[in-house]
Amino acid sequence: MENSLFIKACKRQSVERTPVWIMRQAGRYLPEYRAIREKYDFLTMCKTPEIAAEVTIQPIEIIGTDAAILFSDILVIPEAMGMHLEIIESKGPIFRNPIRNAEAVKSLQTAGLFERLQFVMQAIKLVKERLNGKVPLIGFAGSPWTLATYMIEGKGSKNFEIVKSFIYQQPEAAHELLQKLADAVVEYLNAKIQAGCDAVQIFDTWAGILSPADFEEFSLKYIRYICENLQTNGAPVIVFAKGIRYFKRLADLKCDVLSVDWTHELGQVRAEIADRKALQGNLDPTVLFAPREKIKMEVERILRSYGEGSGHIFNLGHGILPNTPVENVKYLVQCLKELSAR
Amino acid sequence: MENSLFIKACKRQSVERTPVWIMRQAGRYLPEYRAIREKYDFLTMCKTPEIAAEVTIQPIEIIGTDAAILFSDILVIPEAMGMHLEIIESKGPIFRNPIRNAEAVKSLQTAGLFERLQFVMQAIKLVKERLNGKVPLIGFAGSPWTLATYMIEGKGSKNFEIVKSFIYQQPEAAHELLQKLADAVVEYLNAKIQAGCDAVQIFDTWAGILSPADFEEFSLKYIRYICENLQTNGAPVIVFAKGIRYFKRLADLKCDVLSVDWTHELGQVRAEIADRKALQGNLDPTVLFAPREKIKMEVERILRSYGEGSGHIFNLGHGILPNTPVENVKYLVQCLKELSAR
Numbered sequence: 001m002e003n004s005l006f007i008k009a010c011k012r013q014s015v016e017r018t019p020v021w022i023m024r025q026a027g028r029y030l031p032e033y034r035a036i037r038e039k040y041d042f043l044t045m046c047k048t049p050e051i052a053a054e055v056t057i058q059p060i061e062i063i064g065t066d067a068a069i070l071f072s073d074i075l076v077i078p079e080a081m082g083m084h085l086e087i088i089e090s091k092g093p094i095f096r097n098p099i100r101n102a103e104a105v106k107s108l109q110t111a112g113l114f115e116r117l118q119f120v121m122q123a124i125k126l127v128k129e130r131l132n133g134k135v136p137l138i139g140f141a142g143s144p145w146t147l148a149t150y151m152i153e154g155k156g157s158k159n160f161e162i163v164k165s166f167i168y169q170q171p172e173a174a175h176e177l178l179q180k181l182a183d184a185v186v187e188y189l190n191a192k193i194q195a196g197c198d199a200v201q202i203f204d205t206w207a208g209i210l211s212p213a214d215f216e217e218f219s220l221k222y223i224r225y226i227c228e229n230l231q232t233n234g235a236p237v238i239v240f241a242k243g244i245r246y247f248k249r250l251a252d253l254k255c256d257v258l259s260v261d262w263t264h265e266l267g268q269v270r271a272e273i274a275d276r277k278a279l280q281g282n283l284d285p286t287v288l289f290a291p292r293e294k295i296k297m298e299v300e301r302i303l304r305s306y307g308e309g310s311g312h313i314f315n316l317g318h319g320i321l322p323n324t325p326v327e328n329v330k331y332l333v334q335c336l337k338e339l340s341a342r
Numbered sequence: 343m344e345n346s347l348f349i350k351a352c353k354r355q356s357v358e359r360t361p362v363w364i365m366r367q368a369g370r371y372l373p374e375y376r377a378i379r380e381k382y383d384f385l386t387m388c389k390t391p392e393i394a395a396e397v398t399i400q401p402i403e404i405i406g407t408d409a410a411i412l413f414s415d416i417l418v419i420p421e422a423m424g425m426h427l428e429i430i431e432s433k434g435p436i437f438r439n440p441i442r443n444a445e446a447v448k449s450l451q452t453a454g455l456f457e458r459l460q461f462v463m464q465a466i467k468l469v470k471e472r473l474n475g476k477v478p479l480i481g482f483a484g485s486p487w488t489l490a491t492y493m494i495e496g497k498g499s500k501n502f503e504i505v506k507s508f509i510y511q512q513p514e515a516a517h518e519l520l521q522k523l524a525d526a527v528v529e530y531l532n533a534k535i536q537a538g539c540d541a542v543q544i545f546d547t548w549a550g551i552l553s554p555a556d557f558e559e560f561s562l563k564y565i566r567y568i569c570e571n572l573q574t575n576g577a578p579v580i581v582f583a584k585g586i587r588y589f590k591r592l593a594d595l596k597c598d599v600l601s602v603d604w605t606h607e608l609g610q611v612r613a614e615i616a617d618r619k620a621l622q623g624n625l626d627p628t629v630l631f632a633p634r635e636k637i638k639m640e641v642e643r644i645l646r647s648y649g650e651g652s653g654h655i656f657n658l659g660h661g662i663l664p665n666t667p668v669e670n671v672k673y674l675v676q677c678l679k680e681l682s683a684r
Contacts, residue, residue, distance in 0.1 A: 159663055160628065208605060243605070246607075265554055286510070289506065289511070290511065291510065
């Protein structure tokens with residue numbers, strides 16, 4: 001896949017147009033996805049390789065994106081460590097027995113993790129067969145901090161006072177948990193690359209709730225560890241630290257691409273990191289509810305903001321929303337392909 | 343009140359130590375507040391001058407902050423425009439008939455607004471009498487964008503797709519609404535200053551959900567209008583655009599202070615705006631759940647980050663959380679007073 005637009009852009013090689021994929025492109029905005037989702041619950045879909053493969057491929061055919069991303073969930077790791085997980089798509093994930101002390105951290109089962117996640121590897125193999133070289137496949141994992149946030153809060157949160165109280169009051173237990181998760185993510189992403197993923201993305205969805213100093217101590221440290229311990233075999237590594245302010249401190253990570261949310265200007269981020277990484281992003285997902293003129297205007301603005309030269313992968317600044325009209329997504333992809341052609 | 347620590351720091355005059363107040367300092371973390379709250383609902387408290395005055399003064403005596411902020415809610419303005427408002431403190435505000443079209447914007451009653459908000463002016467007069475010059479009193483209003491977000495969404499939101507769909511699909515109606523709100527906020531804050539407020543703060547709580555271009559068009563434009571049309575009589579104006587990335591574009595506002603959330607470094611913001619405004623902030627509110635050593639360390643870090651010279655008002659990066667232990671708040675204020683003494 002070294003010659004695909006997506007992989008070349010990740011490596012900042014010159015491309016004839018900007019490649020595009022969409023976070024959560026295998027998801028509820030697609031009627032074809034909803035038809036399957038009506039028959040199976042979310043976790044069953046994740047754990048059944050044929051279904052996971054099917055919905056992974058849907059957007060490639062329907063929307064025309066330049067990369068596939070394996071349908072899955074970041075929380076299969078804590079589940080494989082022994083935590084009981086429920087996912088209600090409208091409400092988010094729930095752990096009924098969240099982690100609240102050092103005992104609970106110690107009781108997490110890290111041995112044999114890889115065996116319990118074989119369904120993921122099987123899905124990857126099926127997708128690769130069916131894609132047959134058409135576009136690259138991205139695998140992903142949550143960052144240790146983001147996984148820990150869910151595992152400690154137990155459900156969605158507005159102010160995240162439980163997880164933050166935990167890291168402030170029990171920093172040793174917090175670091176033990178984060179290191180366990182970092183090791184698990186390394187093993188997991190390495191296995192995904194071995195199974196056939198052409199690139200991997202680390203999602204730090206809750207990076208932005210931390211002060212810069214706490215982000216360094218409780219999140220970035222472990223992302224750095226993961227990047228340094230991956231055996232990529234040339235697969236690009238994408239880091240998405242949503243909500244962070246300062247990209248300079250990500251510029252020396254051993255990764256290829258930084259994903260950027262919509263509150264930043266790509267051009268300013270590019271200048272801040274002195275062009276040391278490719279950048280991915282960064283359309284506000286709600287712009288897909290706007291009329292076509294606004295969508296086009298925003299695509300133009302983002303392309304202009306990134307500027308000349310290679311190293312841009314177009315994407316949203318966060319996951320696509322379930323109520324997004326499909327025709328607008330198709331228009332976005334078509335529009336990007338036309339406007340970015342060199 | 344020109345010689346108070348708070349007002350002097352707002353004007354970047356030299357002070358013997360850094361002044362401190364806390365967003366939502368008149369609130370549920372205080373047992374004395376909860377005792378009153380048990381007897382009256384939230385809006386009754388806002389609308390009864392004696393009660394509003396009482397809870398406004400509580401934290402000055404109990405916590406020892408250097409300014410009082412009038413107990414109220416930003417949504418008294420839309421309510422005075424004719425929208426039916428319910429506030430359930432645990433769930434947030436609810437408008438059962440949110441604004442969804444141009445008709446609804448036109449039907450808002452802007453004439454006589456000031457008369458319907460007399461309870462606020464009466465509360466200010468009571469507070470001023472009871473404070474008797476001890477500390478200055480801050481009045482506040484929501485920014486037009488933040489008010490519109492609540493008025494259009496109708497309740498709390500995760501992705502804000504309703505309000506963003508509205509501004510993208512009906513930009514004319516959106517701008518009409520925002521201009522109406524901007525005029526109302528000018529009238530309201532001018533009246534507050536006339537009634538005795540020594541400073542005013544504009545809360546743009548939802549600034550950070552917009553891309554930089556949308557923030558400029560739908561929020562900053564109206565904040566600028568307000569700042570330019572206030573008759574301050576020397577009262578400092580504080581702007582809090584929570585979640586924004588780029589402070590440079592706030593540096594030419596006709597205001598005195600920029601409030602900063604906890605995801606920024608005060609020193610970097612100060613450099614970005616070339617020291618043109620005083621800065622307020624920026625402790626992560628959840629640090630008040632931490633042990634004393636962490637609280638102290640963070641106070642030191644923030645003072646060091648701001649650096650030498652005047653123009654810093656210590657505060658949290660957002661409102662204090664209801665479950666915050668009071669003894670930690672007292673410790674914070676004491677700690678700040680000691681550590682910042684010159």
